[in-house]
Amino acid sequence: MPSWIIIAFIIIGSLVALKLLFAFSLVSVFPITQGAMFHPSARVRVRTFLDHVPMEAGDLLVDIGCGDGRVLREAKRRYGIRALGFEVNPVAYTLARLRTLGMEGIDIRWRNFWYVNIRDADVVFCYLFPDVMGRLAGKLEAELRPGTRVISCNFPLPGWRHSEVLYPESSLHGDPIYCYHFPQALHYPDTLEDRSSPQ
């Protein structure tokens, strides 16, 4: 058999194996992620977030469900913050660890964020799924300190009033990014009614 056929088989086989591994990693953690699959934020979305949410060197940015860690890496480069990410998908976690090798001040943990207290955060970033946003609002209300900012990609926090909505300049990646100040986001009379109504 000519060697080019063998090489082609190896390449195609490797690609198929990688695809299968990726699919398996998504399915294996589905009961935890409840639909918030590993889908990294587009660069333009990360840039838009960082342009509009300045941070001080030393602030703690927590990405709950950090994927390959791109938000944390970019924020670290731009503002010199401390970065903490939680991830349960083994492929995403491995990528995040590899891509942050040698970067000081970025801590990536293979943890289910529902079981971690995030009270030390100065800024919380999330790109999750509508099914978990109500539960997440409750977790944030129980744990965050006054002055914390919360950024939610694509989906709002039920019952919270945003301070700003960002729309990245992109026809493909222009979905809203919701920005909140805690606890001001809760201080309006219809908060509890809002939580149960569709957004």
Ligand SMILES: C[S@@+](CC[C@H](N)C(=O)[O-])C[C@H]1O[C@@H](n2cnc3c(N)ncnc32)[C@H](O)[C@@H]1O
């Ligand atoms: C849509 S991706 C966003 C990744 C990253 N934040 C970004 O913007 O590029 C959501 C990530 O959250 C992770 N995730 C969902 N639920 C989680 C949980 N309970 N604990 C830790 N990670 C979780 C998923 O595995 C997935 O990688």
